[in-house]
Amino acid sequence: MNRSTTGIMILVMLFFSVMSCEKETVDNQDMEDDVLNLxxxxxxxxxxxxxxxxxxxxxLGPGQNAAVENDNTxxxxxxxxxxxxxxxxxxxxxxxxxxxxxxxxxxxxxxxxxxxxxxxxxxxxxxxxxxxxxxxxxxxxxxxxxxxxxxxxxxxxxxxxxxxxxxxxxxxxxxxxxxxxxxxxxxxxxxxxxxxxxxxxxxxxxxxxxxxxxxxxxVNSKYDEGRTGVSIPTDDFPNFSESENNGKRLFFRPVSLGGGGCVGCHSTEAFINPDNGPTNNGLDAESTDDLGVFEAINNPAFLGTFKVPSLKSVALTAPYMHDGRFATLEEVVEHYNSGVQNHPNLGDALQDENGQAIQLNLTEQEKTDLVNFLRTLTDDExxxxxxxxxxxx
Ligand code: HEC
Ligand code: HEC
The missing domain is CATH 1.10.760.10 (Cytochrome c-like domain)
Incomplete structure (x- = not known):
């Protein structure tokens, strides 16, 4: 094959590859990872x-409202x-x-x-x-x-x-x-x-x-599905196991009534804290290396406070907390059960009547129930x- 036939062959090959690319959705320059599939x-x-x-x-309670009222669009x-x-x-x-x-x-x-x-x-x-x-x-x-x-x-x-x-x-x-x-x-x-x-x-x-x-x-999770069958979230859901319903009760019930008080901060049925804003959940007694919101807003009331993320699909987002210190939801629940520290800005919902960090004293079964409830928030769609x-x- 002489030089000019080789040249023509290459030109022909190029032409066909360009043509076939055009049949893809959007044209592309780098060929390989550039093919847009829309x-x-x-x-x-x-x-x-x-x-x-x-x-x-x-x-009921401060910061509780309908998810749609918190749209930040x-x-x-x-x-x-x-x-x-x-x-x-x-x-x-x-x-x-x-x-x-x-x-x-x-x-x-x-x-x-x-x-x-x-x-x-x-x-x-x-x-x-x-x-x-x-x-x-x-x-x-x-x-x-x-x-x-x-x-x-x-x-x-x-x-x-x-x-x-x-x-x-x-x-x-x-x-x-x-x-x-x-x-x-x-x-x-x-x-x-x-x-x-x-x-x-x-x-x-x-x-x-x-x-x-x-x-x-x-908008699609086992929680959302079950919720459509009852008028208030604290009623037992027909599609929940006994353990999931027990965990739900612990999530919504205040600490003073034997619950975990979680909804006080993971509020609204979008499980986010849209109104009350950042807070401290007692991970450490003092804030030293990461000062949280204080780093952005120079006010001591924000020292060691962090944004509360939505718990929807939380079973998929491990590890947990701003520093990823907990590998599993079991560890998170154990933190709230026995590990909450007396940080100066500890959120009210995690303090007892004397202003001390709460101890939930949950049974092993109750801890499992709480984790099982958190798993119902996963949105597979x-x-x-x-x-x-x-x-x-
Ligand atoms: C190298 C990893 C990395 C990349 C790339 C990245 N992010 Fe992030 N993203 C993070 C981390 C880490 C945080 C938390 C940082 C912090 O709070 O200081 C974060 C936080 C966020 C948040 C805040 C969520 C909330 O609820 O406050 C949004 C939104 C976000 N990222 C969107 C994006 C978008 C959009 C892009 C691309 C333009 C992007 N991220 C690229 C790691 C990344
Ligand atoms: C005083 C408010 C408050 C209460 C009450 C509270 N939390 Fe939290 N929660 C937070 C804050 C703040 C964070 C983020 C903290 C950080 O990363 O520094 C958080 C983080 C979490 C996370 C990790 C989220 C992620 O994406 O990493 C889970 C899971 C969680 N909480 C579950 C619970 C459960 C279960 C309860 C009840 C036993 C509960 N919380 C009670 C404030 C609270």
Whole structure:
């Protein structure tokens, strides 16, 4: 074969490979990990059928209200199917880290309730994050609208741009992120669908990512299913085992009446603490290395306090707490049973009438019941729904 025939052969091969790529959904440049697999019509992120118990509140006590009252969606960024689709692509795009290895999803994995099974997460160059990755489930229903364990981000739109610029996590500048997004062939059309413009900027990147994260609300779990059959959450659920119903009773009942008082802080039926805000749950007697919200808001009342994450799908988000110190839910329950420390900012619900850290003195069976109840909060639909999965696969 002479040189020119070889040249023609290569040209022909190139032509066919380009043609076959075009038959894929969106064209691509780097061939290998760039093939975007999006549906013809976008998935539905806008319609969420909310069960009654997330729309009306029947719980008594401070901070108890209906999940819908705590929606932190700003009026200028409602979820649209096209906006959340763009957010999904950005969320899974490893090109948006300094060496092309890490995406948001590296540390917020769908199968782990959008958290990370590692105690600390690996950044783009192998460095470790300072805290354990947070679950993103029900972020939408955090009424205070602040994000991170120390609540340093004032809004979700602010938060979603921070990991890109974090020197350990993704190591980019904001300008670098914008220009990398601009230079991928698949983005202009996605921005056009989402926002009616092919002009890409940081504000629109933030809006799309926030829409995608806000769409991760949990409405399907054994808890939600059982709850539809009763009028108040403390009634026994028909689909629960005796152990799960006992655990539920312990979760909702105040400590003074022999319960665990958990709903005092993991409040509303979204199991988040939307109104009362960050608090201390007695992990340590003093705060030394991680000062929590005090690091963001210089007020001693916040020393050693942390955001209370939603417990929906908590069985999937191990390890637990801001530093990932507990490997299992059993260890978490044992902490509340016998390990709560007298921290100066210990939350009221964990103090007895003398202001001392409570001891629950649960039996082995009661501890198991509480864990079994926490497992009923797992939302398998959120974990398996293709609309939250990696579109580059
Ligand atoms: C290298 C791992 C890593 C990467 C990459 C990463 N995160 Fe995170 N994420 C974390 C950790 C760790 C925290 C908790 C940090 C803290 O509170 O100080 C967190 C917290 C969050 C929170 C706060 C949740 C809450 O309830 O307050 C959101 C939202 C979030 N990340 C979204 C994202 C998005 C969007 C991206 C991509 C742009 C991203 N993360 C990339 C590790 C990561
Ligand atoms: C005074 C408020 C308060 C009470 C009462 C309370 N918690 Fe918590 N809970 C918190 C805070 C704050 C955190 C996060 C603490 C941290 O990481 O520093 C937390 C974290 C958790 C976590 C880990 C979540 C994660 O994603 O890592 C679980 C599970 C949990 N609590 C279960 C319970 C159970 C079960 C009870 C009842 C026995 C209970 N909590 C009572 C405030 C409370």
């Amino acid at each position: 549906p013809e019509a976008p998935y539905d992120y806008e319609t969420v059928i909310l069960p009654e118990h997330l729309q009306t509140n029947v719980l 700003p009026s200028d960024n409602p979820i649209t199917n096209e906006g959340a689709t763009l957010g999904r692509v950005l969320f899974y795009d490893t090109k948006l880290s300094a060496n092309g290895t890490i995406s948001c999803a590296s540390c917020h994995q769908q199968e782990n309730g959008f958290s990370d099974s590692d105690v600390l997460s690996l950044g783009f160059e192998g460095g470790l994050t300072g805290r354990h990755s947070m679950s993103l489930v029900n972020a939408n229903w955090y009424g205070r609208g602040r994000f991170f364990w120390d609540e340093r981000a004032e809004t979700l739109e602010d938060q979603v741009l921070m990991p890109f610029q974090d020197p350990v996590e993704m190591g980019m500048t904001l300008e670098g992120v914008v220009s990398t997004v601009q230079s991928q062939s698949y983005y202009p059309a996605l921005f056009d669908d989402a926002f009616g413009t092919t002009e890409i900027n940081a504000d629109l990147i933030a809006k799309a990512l926030a829409q995608f994260v806000r769409s991760m609300v949990s 959120l974990t398996n729904d293709v609309k939250f999965s990696d579109p580059f696969k």
